[in-house]
Amino acid sequence: MDLTRRTMLAGTAAAFAARADGAAAETPPAGTASPGIYRYKIGSFELTAIYDGIWYRPINDQFIRNAPFSEVEHALDAAYMPHDRLATPFTTLIVNTGKQLVLLDTGTGGQIAPSAGVLRANLAAAGIDPKAVDRIVISHFHPDHINGIKDKDNALIFPNAELMVPAAEWAFWMDDGNMNAAAADLKLTFRNQRRIFTDIAKQVTQFEPGKEVAPGVETLPAPGHTPGHTVFAVHSGDQSLLVLSDTAQHPAVFARHPDWQAAFDIDGAEAVKTRKKIFDRAAADRMLVTGYHFPFPACGHLLKTATGYEHVPIEWQPSL
Amino acid sequence: MDLTRRTMLAGTAAAFAARADGAAAETPPAGTASPGIYRYKIGSFELTAIYDGIWYRPINDQFIRNAPFSEVEHALDAAYMPHDRLATPFTTLIVNTGKQLVLLDTGTGGQIAPSAGVLRANLAAAGIDPKAVDRIVISHFHPDHINGIKDKDNALIFPNAELMVPAAEWAFWMDDGNMNAAAADLKLTFRNQRRIFTDIAKQVTQFEPGKEVAPGVETLPAPGHTPGHTVFAVHSGDQSLLVLSDTAQHPAVFARHPDWQAAFDIDGAEAVKTRKKIFDRAAADRMLVTGYHFPFPACGHLLKTATGYEHVPIEWQPSL
Numbered sequence: 244m245d246l247t248r249r250t251m252l253a254g255t256a257a258a259f260a261a262r263a264d265g266a267a268a269e270t271p272p273a274g275t276a277s278p279g280i281y282r283y284k285i286g287s288f289e290l291t292a293i294y295d296g297i298w299y300r301p302i303n304d305q306f307i308r309n310a311p312f313s314e315v316e317h318a319l320d321a322a323y324m325p326h327d328r329l330a331t332p333f334t335t336l337i338v339n340t341g342k343q344l345v346l347l348d349t350g351t352g353g354q355i356a357p358s359a360g361v362l363r364a365n366l367a368a369a370g371i372d373p374k375a376v377d378r379i380v381i382s383h384f385h386p387d388h389i390n391g392i393k394d395k396d397n398a399l400i401f402p403n404a405e406l407m408v409p410a411a412e413w414a415f416w417m418d419d420g421n422m423n424a425a426a427a428d429l430k431l432t433f434r435n436q437r438r439i440f441t442d443i444a445k446q447v448t449q450f451e452p453g454k455e456v457a458p459g460v461e462t463l464p465a466p467g468h469t470p471g472h473t474v475f476a477v478h479s480g481d482q483s484l485l486v487l488s489d490t491a492q493h494p495a496v497f498a499r500h501p502d503w504q505a506a507f508d509i510d511g512a513e514a515v516k517t518r519k520k521i522f523d524r525a526a527a528d529r530m531l532v533t534g535y536h537f538p539f540p541a542c543g544h545l546l547k548t549a550t551g552y553e554h555v556p557i558e559w560q561p562s563l
Numbered sequence: 564m565d566l567t568r569r570t571m572l573a574g575t576a577a578a579f580a581a582r583a584d585g586a587a588a589e590t591p592p593a594g595t596a597s598p599g600i601y602r603y604k605i606g607s608f609e610l611t612a613i614y615d616g617i618w619y620r621p622i623n624d625q626f627i628r629n630a631p632f633s634e635v636e637h638a639l640d641a642a643y644m645p646h647d648r649l650a651t652p653f654t655t656l657i658v659n660t661g662k663q664l665v666l667l668d669t670g671t672g673g674q675i676a677p678s679a680g681v682l683r684a685n686l687a688a689a690g691i692d693p694k695a696v697d698r699i700v701i702s703h704f705h706p707d708h709i710n711g712i713k714d715k716d717n718a719l720i721f722p723n724a725e726l727m728v729p730a731a732e733w734a735f736w737m738d739d740g741n742m743n744a745a746a747a748d749l750k751l752t753f754r755n756q757r758r759i760f761t762d763i764a765k766q767v768t769q770f771e772p773g774k775e776v777a778p779g780v781e782t783l784p785a786p787g788h789t790p791g792h793t794v795f796a797v798h799s800g801d802q803s804l805l806v807l808s809d810t811a812q813h814p815a816v817f818a819r820h821p822d823w824q825a826a827f828d829i830d831g832a833e834a835v836k837t838r839k840k841i842f843d844r845a846a847a848d849r850m851l852v853t854g855y856h857f858p859f860p861a862c863g864h865l866l867k868t869a870t871g872y873e874h875v876p877i878e879w880q881p882s883l
Contacts, residue, residue, distance in 0.1 A: 272609040289592040296881035539879040559859040561616035
């Protein structure tokens with residue numbers, strides 16, 4: 244079959260006209276990624292999931308402390324992931340309460356991996372000016388959650404935002420005794436926190452979990468991953484969203500295998516206990532959830548299975 | 564804890580300044596959905612998944628011909644779906660080969676359900692002018708694949724596009740004997756096809772499966788769902804994408820249960836045979852796949868499990 248000839252014979256008159264006028268028949272490629280934004284509603288609150296990109300985190304056979312690596316490899320295979328890197332996507336959340344624009348965690352600030360750091364471009368695509376963000380609430384002090392407070396030159400990315408952080412995170416990480424006692428790689432984490440927080444310490448409000456950090460935005464303690472690791476419950480009208488933060492990182496690994504203690508958990512056993520408690524509640528109550536390292540747009544539901552939990556992504560809605 | 568007071572005390576000077584100048588502290592909600600577009604590459608081809616929305620298709624206990632409805636309900640539960648409606652998202656694909664803009668299937672044209680018909684808005688968000696589409700290739704003649712050829716007033720939505728359709732589809736559906744012999748509800752499908760095709764019949768090119776419909780876009784027979792149902796293999800460089808069309812509708816139901824024959828399959832047994840053959844190949848070869856009714860952005864991989872297949876969505880890439 245001569246496709247070219249056939250095409251020409253079958254072409255519509257309009258198509259010929261378009262080409263006869265000398266206009267290029269070829270449409271140039273866009274050449275850039277499409278926006279990583281997803282807008283949805285909880286009651287009267289408008290939420291926007293803002294993608295910051297993905298880090299392929301190097302892992303080795305010590306990655307999970309309490310499972311043989313052969314089992315970990317099996318889980319990675321089931322997720323079409325390589326064995327030497329953990330897919331670690333980053334999705335932050337903007338909550339527009341109608342009164343305030345609240346940002347939950349801040350992304351990498353482009354300071355973690357070349358494949359992450361598109362938060363600002365996606366904010367722009369969502370029509371959100373960083374200057375309009377009223378409040379930033381931090382779940383915990385790992386760099387992929389706090390580095391987006393500042394750009395690489397240490398200028399504030401959200402200059403008008405009040406900063407709220409878990410008191411227990413501040414107490415643990417800003418303690419120089421803890422820093423001095425830490426292993427070398429963890430010392431880098433402590434130093435990074437000082438780079439982010441020291442010169443703006445007076446602008447930081449510490450909160451205790453269990454309190455609201457904005458009307459309709461509740462905080463709940465979720466220790467283990469870090470001592471002050473916090474999750475959020477967003478409530479409006481009769482709807483809720485549970486923001487799981489790092490209660491589980493990629494669900495194909497940690498929701499399916501809730502017992503696994505990752506090397507990056509400060510207290511692995513407590514992280515597992517917290518994960519099961521929160522996931523059990525979310526599954527039993529059929530709560531809408533979102534996880535910071537769940538695949539974009541990250542929101543969905545948790546289903547309890549015989550061996551763990553399955554994340555069931557929501558269907559993408561074409562309207563609000 | 565008095566949050567309001569605490570907030571005020573802790574607010575940064577900049578935040579106070581922003582509010583003292585009389586500017587509104589509240590950011591208005593966007594009020595509209597974010598775009599349903601996802602751009603990716605296969606070799607040098609730029610692909611754009613364009614979401615048309617979702618239909619919650621009414622189903623009853625006759626929906627699957629060869630399984631008890633209790634099993635179907637179990638599958639729906641695992642997908643957080645209700646028992647009386649099947650989530651049926653629509654994702655079309657634009658392939659920019661560098662020479663041509665090829666559209667694979669056309670969406671609903673807004674003529675199926677109020678929650679679908681956002682294809683044109685999403686094309687605009689992707690910067691694609693419907694007039695620039697050079698070629699439309701149709702997988703089969705069900706209304707959610709062909710109605711987007713025309714708007715509800717029967718005007719061509721892609722006026723410069725050549726239209727290519729599977730010869731076996733044309734032969735089956737445009738046969739008035741088949742139409743007259745069909746049950747009442749299927750007669751509506753036949754009549755809709757005449758509305759779409761009759762007045763533009765001379766502009767339609769029929770193709771035999773196994774042939775390319777554009778350089779790098781191969782067609783493969785996939786009968787069962789309909790007699791001429793066709794899948795596509797897009798090749799560029801050393802990369803490929805298999806476009807599964809309706810080989811399986813929602814993967815939570817039909818990939819996990821490949822033996823199930825849906826009431827909407829013309830030949831359920833043949834649809835199952837086709838599904839297993841194609842899915843086995845895709846899983847064995849670890850092919851990138853996309854399905855017309857897979858959750859947006861619809862592309863990913865298939866994993867063979869003990870009982871069927873699992874669709875593993877790709878991780879959203881922040882760059883091309």
